[in-house]
Amino acid sequence: MPEITYREALNQALAEELERDDSVFLMGEEVAEYDGAYKVSKGLLERFGDRRVVDTPISELGFAGLGVGAAMTGLRPVIEFMTFNFSILALDQVINSAAKMYYMTGGQISCPMVFRGPSGAALQLSAQHSQAAETWYVHSPGIKLVTPGTPADAKGLLKASIRDNDPVAFMEGELLYNVKGEVPDPEDGDFVIPLGKAEVKREGSDVSIITHGKMVHLALQAAGKLEKDGVSAEVVDLRTLRPLDVEAILKSVHKTNRAVYLEEGWPYVGIGSQIVALIQDEAFDYLDAPVVRVTQADVPMPYAKNLEKLAKPDVNRVVAACDRVLYRD
Amino acid sequence: MAEAMAETKTKAQEGAQRNGTDVTAERMERFSKDELRGFLRDMLLFRRFEEKAEEAYAIGKIGGFCHLHIGQEAVALGLIGPLREDDYVISAYREHTQALAKGLEAGPVMAELYGRDGGVSRGKGGSMHLFDAERRFMGGHGIVGGQTALAAGLGWSIRYREGDQVCVCFLGDAAVNQGAFHESMNMAAIWKLPVIFVVENNAYGMGTAFERVSAVPVVERGEGYGIPTHAINGQDILETWSFMEELAEEVRSGAGPQYVDARTYRFKGHSMSDPVSGTYRSKEEVSEKKEREDPITVLRDHLFEADLLSQEELEEMDAEVRAVVDEAAEFADDSPFPADEELYTHVYSELNEHGRLFLDGRDR
Ligand SMILES: Cc1ncc(C[n+]2csc(CCOP(=O)(O)OP(=O)(O)O)c2C)c(N)n1
Numbered sequence: 001m002p003e004i005t006y007r008e009a010l011n012q013a014l015a016e017e018l019e020r021d022d023s024v025f026l027m028g029e030e031v032a033e034y035d036g037a038y039k040v041s042k043g044l045l046e047r048f049g050d051r052r053v054v055d056t057p058i059s060e061l062g063f064a065g066l067g068v069g070a071a072m073t074g075l076r077p078v079i080e081f082m083t084f085n086f087s088i089l090a091l092d093q094v095i096n097s098a099a100k101m102y103y104m105t106g107g108q109i110s111c112p113m114v115f116r117g118p119s120g121a122a123l124q125l126s127a128q129h130s131q132a133a134e135t136w137y138v139h140s141p142g143i144k145l146v147t148p149g150t151p152a153d154a155k156g157l158l159k160a161s162i163r164d165n166d167p168v169a170f171m172e173g174e175l176l177y178n179v180k181g182e183v184p185d186p187e188d189g190d191f192v193i194p195l196g197k198a199e200v201k202r203e204g205s206d207v208s209i210i211t212h213g214k215m216v217h218l219a220l221q222a223a224g225k226l227e228k229d230g231v232s233a234e235v236v237d238l239r240t241l242r243p244l245d246v247e248a249i250l251k252s253v254h255k256t257n258r259a260v261y262l263e264e265g266w267p268y269v270g271i272g273s274q275i276v277a278l279i280q281d282e283a284f285d286y287l288d289a290p291v292v293r294v295t296q297a298d299v300p301m302p303y304a305k306n307l308e309k310l311a312k313p314d315v316n317r318v319v320a321a322c323d324r325v326l327y328r329d
Numbered sequence: 330m331a332e333a334m335a336e337t338k339t340k341a342q343e344g345a346q347r348n349g350t351d352v353t354a355e356r357m358e359r360f361s362k363d364e365l366r367g368f369l370r371d372m373l374l375f376r377r378f379e380e381k382a383e384e385a386y387a388i389g390k391i392g393g394f395c396h397l398h399i400g401q402e403a404v405a406l407g408l409i410g411p412l413r414e415d416d417y418v419i420s421a422y423r424e425h426t427q428a429l430a431k432g433l434e435a436g437p438v439m440a441e442l443y444g445r446d447g448g449v450s451r452g453k454g455g456s457m458h459l460f461d462a463e464r465r466f467m468g469g470h471g472i473v474g475g476q477t478a479l480a481a482g483l484g485w486s487i488r489y490r491e492g493d494q495v496c497v498c499f500l501g502d503a504a505v506n507q508g509a510f511h512e513s514m515n516m517a518a519i520w521k522l523p524v525i526f527v528v529e530n531n532a533y534g535m536g537t538a539f540e541r542v543s544a545v546p547v548v549e550r551g552e553g554y555g556i557p558t559h560a561i562n563g564q565d566i567l568e569t570w571s572f573m574e575e576l577a578e579e580v581r582s583g584a585g586p587q588y589v590d591a592r593t594y595r596f597k598g599h600s601m602s603d604p605v606s607g608t609y610r611s612k613e614e615v616s617e618k619k620e621r622e623d624p625i626t627v628l629r630d631h632l633f634e635a636d637l638l639s640q641e642e643l644e645e646m647d648a649e650v651r652a653v654v655d656e657a658a659e660f661a662d663d664s665p666f667p668a669d670e671e672l673y674t675h676v677y678s679e680l681n682e683h684g685r686l687f688l689d690g691r692d693r
């Protein structure tokens with residue numbers, strides 16, 4: 001299989017779906033002439049023209065809402081947020097329009113569309129530019145949430161998201177764009193990963209590190225470190241947070257009897273809160289220790305390099321959390 | 330640049346000689362020799378400060394996003410310099426020199442860019458979030474257009490307390506496409522808030538030319554709100570300074586909100602990680618603008634022309650501001666990183682007696 005970057009994988013997915021379906025179009029700030037702020041849409045304007053690849057004013061609420069309106073008529077907009085921090089301006093249209101449309105029209109009108117872009121922290125971008133947006137989106141029924149951590153997942157899941165008949169928030173990571181990985185050759189046919197299927201990224205038997213998005217890489221590093229210590233950690237990548245692959249979570253917990261949830265965002269009503277509730281609801285008797293969560297510190301992201309490092313989850317925290325559920329600390 | 334400054338007359342100067350010398354002389358008469366030289370000195374300081382920031386970024390002392398103001402100095406100085414200490418200024422993320430113009434010291438500003446405890450925001454904000462409450466520099470905001478609504482609030486507070494201060498709110502040309510801007514303009518108009526909205530019209534938002542995202546020019550975007558509209562040459566300190574001197578007084582005496590299209594140009598890339606030119610603007614365009622419309626060379630030439638400054642004095646001036654900037658960088662270097670405990674300070678202004686504020690369990 002060819003090795004490509006996460007960025008190239010997304011680019012392939014967009015190109016293939018634009019090619020396949022004329023109702024798909026890409027819209028957002030700097031996506032066309034500038035090839036995207038992070039170059040994800042490189043070459044797409046040239047290939048598909050400005051009817052399909054459209055630069056917008058800096059009007060997040062406006063173009064997100066425009067996307068919803070277009071989706072109401074059956075078009076399949078892919079709305080790019082330069083980062084999900086700026087999508088906060090658009091949340092009204094996402095939550096009040098897109099997520100509710102199918103329900104409040106009694107099933108007459110759906111919104112087959114994707115909101116995508118990088119979410120979470122990069123390096124020293126400070127409080128307003130370093131936020132993990134998952135909770136804001138996953139909280140509302142009516143919208144799906146996808147968080148790929150690898151190039152293959154990015155490609156397969158983006159294609160599925162574009163084909164999905166409901167609104168999908170698709171969260172990438174600025175620090176993931178250059179990550180390389182194997183992705184099936186486009187020549188070998190359509191590569192689509194269905195939403196709602198987690199993947200065990202590393203098998204293990206002593207403890208489950210359950211996670212999503214770019215934290216998958218941190219989980220794998222921690223598992224590697226634990227292995228040297230004789231601990232076999234399993235890494236479960238949820239990949240999509242809604243629909244949630246409950247079976248995969250339970251299966252891993254049944255096997256290891258110990259779980260850690262790792263996420264990039266804040267702890268309060270974070271994704272981990274839901275997973276902990278789910279495990280204690282459905283697998284309480286299998287647990288040998290309370291589930292532990294690893295998150296960002298419960299503070300806005302500081303700019304100073306040393307404080308930022310402290311605020312973010314890191315390998316040592318993940319290892320410590322595993323030690324705790326294994327009563328090794 | 331002092332070396333480059335010694336070179337022959339710029340195009341602006343030639344033009345002025347052909348038809349505008351008298352006009353320029355007349356405009357310069359408003360100011361004393363010291364004032365005029367002060368303008369040049371301050372703009373040079375801004376330029377050297379940004380050049381130092383650029384250097385520091387290149388060696389990793391400054392991180393994240395860093396947006397330089399090089400080329401736009403006459404907007405910052407001319408539209409902030411004439412204000413009173415108790416007037417408010419609020420801006421976006423391209424605000425280093427605006428902070429300096431509002432009287433913030435170079436050392437603590439540089440220390441903020443370095444993410445140090447001695448920074449104006451204690452190292453927590455960084456380049457995009459410079460704040461100084463005492464000097465009424467209200468940031469430093471990273472969400473395009475967001476500060477315009479805050480400006481309405483600052484104006485509201487002035488009116489509420491029956492003060493005679495003004496609030497100057499800077500925004501980029503691309504920010505006029507944000508809903509917040511339009512909502513704020515309307516509120517400022519209906520409540521006659523003492524807010525001067527200044528669009529720093531450098532013709533681009535990142536890699537997008539303004540005319541690609543607006544059907545009408547910047548100056549027309551204020552119309553329809555019943556707010557007086559002005560267009561000024563932002564590259565000419567004589568113009569920006571005189572303009573604000575008058576406008577601020579009008580607003581103080583109750584003229585209500587104002588909308589200003591300050592035409593300027595960004596000489597550097599959008600941020601440190603973006604190219605200076607590329608698909609969106611040509612190298613030639615940038616070098617032509619630098620040659621003809623550099624606010625520092627424009628003023629320098631006026632001063633040379635009027636015999637108010639010699640090459641030697643200019644070099645002295647440059648040496649003096651370089652020393653200030655070097656000192657600022659030293660101050661930043663010497664300032665410690667914030668202590669680890671600072672991670673949890675300033676999240677809330679008050680820690681409750683009851684209940685847990687931080688839910689990450691790290692204190693257990
Ligand atoms: C709401 C929002 N959307 C997008 C961005 C990303 N962004 C930062 S600056 C910028 C361009 C703004 O241009 P302009 O307002 O003209 O100001 P300039 O940078 O030219 O000073 C963009 C798109 C942002 N910070 N906030």
Ligand SMILES: [Mg+2]
Nearest residue numbers: 501502533534
């Ligand atoms: Mg601009």
